[in-house]
Amino acid sequence: MNTESATCGVCGRSVPLDQDHVKVDAETVRTRDRNEADDYVLHPRCADAVFEGWRCPA
Ligand SMILES: [Zn+2]
Numbered sequence: 001m002n003t004e005s006a007t008c009g010v011c012g013r014s015v016p017l018d019q020d021h022v023k024v025d026a027e028t029v030r031t032r033d034r035n036e037a038d039d040y041v042l043h044p045r046c047a048d049a050v051f052e053g054w055r056c057p058a
Helices: 044-051
Strands: 005-007 014-016 022-028 036-042
Touching: 022 044, 036 044
Parallel strands: none
Antiparallel strands: 005 014, 022 036
């Protein structure tokens, strides 16, 4: 795998890691089992489109 770019989790295109991008660490917290972590890299525009309307938990 090329270390200079990653695949966008939204559109599937290449994300150059030396340019602006968004990293998402998604952790599934389970009360009765191990937690599960997933990492994603998104284009800033893709992240805006996906996260629009999301609310903070607090
Ligand atoms: Zn994208």
